Amino acid sequence: MVVAEAVQVLDQPHSSTYIGMGKVQEIANLVTVFHADLVVISVDLSGSQARNLENECKLRVVDRTQVILDIFARRARSFEGKAQVKLAQLMYLLPRLSGQGIQMSRLGGGIGTRGPGETKLEMDRRRIRQEISNLRKIVDDEVERRSVSRRRRSRQGVYAVSLVGYTNAGKTTLLSGLARRLGDRQMDAGQNRIFDTLDPTSRRIRWAGRTFVVTDTVGFIRDLPHHLINAFRSSLEAVEEADVVVHVVDASSPFIQEEMETVYQVMKESLAVHAPVLTFFNKTDQLSELNLTGDVHANAWIAGSALEEETIIKLMEKLDELVGHKIRMHLRIPFDRSDIIAILDQKGLVNHIQEDGQVYEVEAEVDEREAWQFAPFAGV
Ligand SMILES: Nc1nc2c(ncn2[C@@H]2O[C@H](COP(=O)(O)OP(=O)(O)OP(=O)(O)O)[C@@H](O)[C@H]2O)c(=O)[nH]1
Ligand SMILES: [Mg+2]
Known part of the structure; x- marks a missing residue:
């Protein structure tokens, strides 16, 4: 429960406490008056800023990244999802521990004067690095396993569709609707809470004689720190390898423009998206009038x-x-x-290839719209 709030407008953050000293005192007073259990600050703090604020407020201070990580930790269900969150948490923690270490060794002075505190810190750091590398391995193995199954799917002519969108846009609801009507299995509907979905969930959908594998992804959010996106890379890889990306938008949100911008920014900066984008303006049942004009970033809507x-x-x-x-x-x-082979190979279109005298004999499955460029080589 939020017992008190404080707002500060500053041109530049203070290097030691982020917010100004007067504001720090105000918060420290609020903490005492309301017997607060926790101080939450809606920005990212450096390790020393967090420590200085904690010293002033005599209370734990958590920043934006920590709040996001906490929610992530509660939402992760699968083994891999949990490993990813743990990895992100430890990577967040490590430089903050190091910061403390530097301070302490300075206090300790020259060689041979290491205090017991520092030794413990070094042990902690070593343990954390070890755990980070274990977790990386778990996540990497999972990425490899998925990429194998994706390659198999692409050979079988199954189309990969990825759902992306701002958190709470309705991705999980859409996937469950698709699966209920056209899929093989039932799944739970989405919940009205942010970051509901962390684990990449896929469902097979049958449509017009084709099979689509539709994958849900973690919701995006404004100012999602970059290292967090990296932590969820393995879930987001499905987006990079999709045949179509569906951008789910909450059309009833008052912040629709900002939310769409955020999604495109993440896609541009952190993901290599090659597939066409279909924008789906969702929740139009919540709108009294429809005045959507499309989406210039998308191929269709x-x-x-x-x-x-x-x-x-x-x-x-x-x-x-x-x-x-x-x-x-x-x-x-x-x-x-070989340039032609490279094009085919890159798109994963080659079913079979063998050398025969002066030519490569290739069995390929080519998109109708791209067939023209291979037509000169067609024939027996
Ligand atoms: N009225 C209305 N509500 C919808 C619609 N689609 C989804 N919702 C609701 O919106 C909320 C969020 O839906 P989710 O499917 O969980 O959203 P999400 O995009 O998966 O969210 P994250 O997993 O957090 O990224 C839920 O309460 C849904 O019931 C819709 O078309 N109309
Ligand atoms: Mg979801």
């Missing part, structure tokens, strides 16, 4: 509600259109045209 069957069907029709049709081609490619 639709509007509706993830809770309605009609919308689900409209979405699938659009997805089907966006992935296009694939044609099976038998190609004979001369050795000096």
Whole structure:
């Protein structure tokens, strides 16, 4: 429960406490008056800033990253999700411990005057580094396992669709709606809380004779610290390898523009997205009038509600259109045209390849719209 709030407007943060000394005193007083248990500050603090504030307030002070990590920790369900959160927490902790270490060794003076405190710190740091490397291994193994299964899927002509969007936009609701109507299995509907989904969850959807694997991802949020995005890289890799990315937008949000900007910023700065983007303006049932004008960043857009069957069907029709049709081609490619092989390979279109005299014999599955560039090599 929030017992008191304080706001400060400053051109520049103070280096030692972030907020000004007067404000620190005000907060320290509020802590005493209200018997507060915790001070939360909605910015990112350096280790020494956090320590200085704690010393002044005589209470634990948590910053924005810690709050996000705490929520993440509560939401993670799978083994991998938990490992990712733990990894992010330890990586957050490590430089803060080091900061303390530097201070202490300065206090301790020259060689041979190390205090017991520092030895313990060094042990802590070593232990944390060891745990970080264990967790990295767990996460990397999982990434590898998923990438193998993705390669297998792409060979089988299964289309990968990734849902991205601001937290609470309705991604999980959409995926559960899709799965309920068109999928193989039931799943729980989304909850009205931020960062509800941390673990990458995929569902197989059948539509018009095609199979789509739709993957839910962690919600984005304004000013999500970069190291946190990196911690969730493995969940976000699905986005980079998708055939189509669906950007789910809460069209009823008063901050719709900022939220969409945030998502595109994360996609641009932290993810290499190659696939076409379909923007889905969700929750239109909450709007009294529809005046959406589309999305310049996207290849296509639709509007509706993830809770309605009609919308689900409209979405699938659009997805089907966006992935296009694939044609099976038998190609004979001369050795000096390895550039063509590279294009095919990069897109994961090659089913089978063998050398035969002066040419590569290639069995490929090519998108209808791209078939023209391989047509000169088609034939028996
Ligand atoms: N009225 C209305 N509510 C919706 C619609 N779609 C989703 N919601 C609600 O919006 C809330 C958030 O939905 P989620 O599906 O959990 O959102 P999310 O994008 O998965 O959120 P994170 O996992 O935190 O990123 C839930 O309470 C849903 O019931 C819709 O079309 N109309
Ligand atoms: Mg979700």
